[in-house]
Amino acid sequence: MKIKSYKELRWVLRVLSGLIIVFSLLMFIGETFFGENPGKPLTANAILQLSVAGAGLIGLGLAWKWELPGGIISVIAFIMLAIINPMVLQYTLLLIWPLTAILFIVLWVISRKKMQGINEL
Numbered sequence: 001m002k003i004k005s006y007k008e009l010r011w012v013l014r015v016l017s018g019l020i021i022v023f024s025l026l027m028f029i030g031e032t033f034f035g036e037n038p039g040k041p042l043t044a045n046a047i048l049q050l051s052v053a054g055a056g057l058i059g060l061g062l063a064w065k066w067e068l069p070g071g072i073i074s075v076i077a078f079i080m081l082a083i084i085n086p087m088v089l090q091y092t093l094l095l096i097w098p099l100t101a102i103l104f105i106v107l108w109v110i111s112r113k114k115m116q117g118i119n120e121l
Contacts, residue, residue, distance in 0.1 A: 006110050010067075013107060017060040017100050024057055045084070052081045060101060067108035074101035 028050075042050070056077030063070025078098040082088050089095075 006107065006114065009103070009107055009110075013100060013103055014064050016096070017063060017104075020097055020100065021057050021060060024053070049081060049084055052077050052084065056081065056097065056101075060097070060104075063101065063104040067104045067111070071101040071104035071108065074098070075105070 056074045059070045059073030059075075059077055061070070062073065075098055078088075078101070
């Protein structure tokens, strides 16, 4: 892969993860303040799911600077969310989240191979 193409992939992943984060925050704000029952206390399960999803979104944000740790955090958070609530897997649009995280990990591998190739010269 050319250096230019993996830099383009990095920017595509950053934009995609940024859109995921912004959309998720907007959905959270909308559901919290303008949902059917605003101010209604959350169940422990809902708090756990929100915490895990928040950790996954933080992982996507971290992946902008550190692709491997951010991607791993995000993938693990999605797996945990799928274990807590298997209904998450029914919404195929949500699979963009772990796919983006996996692509960040792949980007890290590609960039490390490029750095090793440069160091060997």
